[in-house]
Amino acid sequence: MDKAYIPKTVEQDVYLLWEKGSPSLGYGRASGYFTPTINLKKRPFSILLPLPNANDPMHMGHAMFIVQDILIRYHRMKGDPTLWLPGGDHAGIETQFVFEKKLAREGKSRFDYDRDTLYKMIAEFVDANKNINRDQMKRLGFSLDWTRYHYSLEPKIIEQVLKTFVKLHEDKLLYRAEKLVNYCTKCGTSFSDLEVKHVEQIDKLYYMKYGPFILATTRPETKFGDTAVAVHPKDKRYQEWIGKEIEFEGLNGKVKLTVVADDVVDPAFGTGVVKVTPAHDMTDYEIGIRHKLPMKQVIGLDGKLTSLAGPYAGLRVKAAREKVVADLTARGMIDHIDEAYVHSVGTCYKCGTILEP
Ligand SMILES: [Zn+2]
Structure with a gap:
C-alpha cells in the first residue's frame, strides 16, 4: 500500500460508481445514485x-x-x-x-x-x-x-x-415603453444600473449663455435635446422666472424653453440653473416625467449626433462637443469655462467607453 493517499488513483473510479451505480458490487441499483x-x-x-x-x-x-x-x-x-x-x-x-x-x-x-x-x-x-x-x-x-x-x-x-x-x-406584467438606458455605443448594448462602472474624472465645465441665464454643463453637445431649463423652487434668484418661457438665438435658430422648478436641482451647482435634456440624462429624464416635457434624442445608438442636431448631425460626441464649443465661443455664447471640474461619469465595465444615457 502506498504511504501517501493519492486521490487521483481512487476518486475517478469512486465517482463513476456513484454516478452510474454498480449492481455487481452489491449496491443494488443499475442507475446512478x-x-x-x-x-x-x-x-x-x-x-x-x-x-x-x-x-x-x-x-x-x-x-x-x-x-x-x-x-x-x-x-x-x-x-x-x-x-x-x-x-x-x-x-x-x-x-x-x-x-x-x-x-x-x-x-x-x-x-x-x-x-x-x-x-x-x-x-x-x-x-x-x-x-x-x-x-x-x-x-x-x-x-x-x-x-x-x-x-x-x-x-x-x-x-x-x-x-x-x-x-x-x-398577464400585463410586461410592457414596452420609452425609457433611458445606460448604452455603450462601442459594445452596442445597454446595461442595468448595477453594471455601470462609475469613475471620477476631470472635465471642462462650460458656462453657457441661455437667454437671460448663464448655466453650467459638461455636455454642451446635448443642447439640441434641451426641452426646458430648471431651477430649484426655493432659489430666490430665479423666482420671477418659474413657469415663464425664455427665448434666444441658438446655434440652429431660435430656441424656446420653459423654466420649470424642481427639487432635484442643486442651487449650488454652477449658477443654479440647469438645462434639461430628458433623452440623455437620468435626472433630466425624471424631471421630464414630472413636468411632462418632450424627449428629443440627439445622440443615436451609433454614438453620433442625430438629424435633430442640424449641421452637427453625424459627428461623434467628442467631435460634436469641440465644434459646438468653438461655434458658441465664436458667437460669444460661452461665458467662461471651469477647466478642472471633478465629477463622476458612468462607464462601460467591459470596454471603458463613457455610457450615453
Ligand atoms: Zn462597452
Whole structure:
C-alpha cells in the first residue's frame, strides 16, 4: 500500500460508481445514485445549481457549491427524494466579451466575421468550455443528477423563455415603453444600473449663455435635446422666472424653453440653473416625467449626433462637443469655462467607453 493517499488513483473510479451505480458490487441499483427516486408521499428536496458560465473553466469560487453538495447529500441520506440539478449557461454578452478578448489576442475583432460565422465560433467555444466545466464538477465530487443536465441555449429552453415572456405580456406584467438606458455605443448594448462602472474624472465645465441665464454643463453637445431649463423652487434668484418661457438665438435658430422648478436641482451647482435634456440624462429624464416635457434624442445608438442636431448631425460626441464649443465661443455664447471640474461619469465595465444615457 502506498504511504501517501493519492486521490487521483481512487476518486475517478469512486465517482463513476456513484454516478452510474454498480449492481455487481452489491449496491443494488443499475442507475446512478444521483438520480432521485420519485416518491409522491415524501417531501422532495431539490436545489438548482447556479449555472456556471460556459465561457471559461471554473475558478476557485465555484468550489463553494460544495455547501449545496453537503445539503443534498444530507437529505439523500435521510431518504428524501433529492435532486441537485446541473446545467451550463451560455452567459450571453459575458461570453461574447470573453470570446472577443480571445480574438483581440489573435489580432482580430468580431467585425472580421459575418454574424453566422461568429455565432458558430462562439458556440464551439462554449461547447468546449461546457465539457471542461462538467469535468471539473465531477472532479469536485458534486452529486449532481447528470441525466437531467441542461444547457441554457437548448431549443426547448429558448422556447420556454419566449413562452414565459409572452405570458408575462398577457398577464400585463410586461410592457414596452420609452425609457433611458445606460448604452455603450462601442459594445452596442445597454446595461442595468448595477453594471455601470462609475469613475471620477476631470472635465471642462462650460458656462453657457441661455437667454437671460448663464448655466453650467459638461455636455454642451446635448443642447439640441434641451426641452426646458430648471431651477430649484426655493432659489430666490430665479423666482420671477418659474413657469415663464425664455427665448434666444441658438446655434440652429431660435430656441424656446420653459423654466420649470424642481427639487432635484442643486442651487449650488454652477449658477443654479440647469438645462434639461430628458433623452440623455437620468435626472433630466425624471424631471421630464414630472413636468411632462418632450424627449428629443440627439445622440443615436451609433454614438453620433442625430438629424435633430442640424449641421452637427453625424459627428461623434467628442467631435460634436469641440465644434459646438468653438461655434458658441465664436458667437460669444460661452461665458467662461471651469477647466478642472471633478465629477463622476458612468462607464462601460467591459470596454471603458463613457455610457450615453
Ligand atoms: Zn462597452
